[in-house]
Amino acid sequence: MHKILLVIHVIAATVALVSGMFAILARKGRGVHTGAGLTYYASMYGTALSAVIMSVMKWNPFLLSIGIFALYLVYSGRKAIWYKRLKAPYTPALKDKLAAYIGLATGTVMLGYPLYQYSTHSGPAFSVLQVFGFILLLYCLRDLQLLADPRNFTPHNNKVWLPRHIGAMGGAYISTVTALLVVNVHFSPGWVVWLAPTAVGSVLISRSIARIRPRRAHTPATTE
Structure with missing residues (x-):
């Protein structure tokens, strides 16, 4: 069963990497971007879910946390587009916030687990897992903040x-690239391989968001 899941995981991750790149490079809007984005969304779910299941079958809290991290970002990114396309006012319910609460719990564990290992003399006090945990906490707290504002x-x-x-979608793609590099690139110190995609990807994501904000700033305000 584990071998079957591993094959599914590798295939899904490959599809996610390719379709995600198409979605990033394609003109935004309906068409190639949407089609590639939906493929990326589905394949990322396959990648992350298979990682979560395998980490439970052969207990690996590190892989489990990263799997949940990727799941949350993909879920959050997809829901963001759903919220953007609302045609009528909407009031978020508990189901809309539940994933963020699960993400908060996971992020807290990701921050604390290395400290637990350090207290038992089985690991260092600091780990790249804490970096991803901190990022996940920020995402979840921001999502809860956005969900609490009716104007959104x-x-x-x-x-x-x-x-x-x-x-969110860019962050999920970074996690996939990171996993690919960690498995296939052997470099010392190892934390460089873990954090380099995050450092580079964060700059690219920030630039993409900055490009759309000036245009939106000049959009006339609607009156009710």
Whole structure:
């Protein structure tokens, strides 16, 4: 069973890397971007879910946390587009916030687990896992903040969701690239391989979001 899941994981990750690149490079909007994005969304779920299941079968809390990290970002990025396309006012329910609460719990564990290992003399006090945990906590706290503001769910006034979509989907893609490099690139010190995609990807994501914000700033405000 584990071998079957591993094959599924590798195939899904490969599809995610290719389709994600098409979605990034394609002109934004309906068409290639949407088609590639949906493929990326589905394949990332396959990648992350298979990683979570394998980490439970052969207990690996590190892989489990990273799998949940990727799942949350893909979920959050997809929901952001759903919120952006609302045609009527919407009030978020518990189901909309549940994933963020699970993400908060996971991020807290990712921050604390290396400290537990250090207390038992089985690992260092600091780990790249804590970096990803901190990023996940920031994402979840920001999502909860956005979900608490009714103005973000008024049609034509939900301007926060496109940048949110770009950030979350881009973050999930970074996690996939990171996993690929960690498995195939052997470099010392190892933390460089873990954190380099995050450093480079974060700059590219920030630039993409910055390009759309000036245009949106000049959009006339709608009156109710």
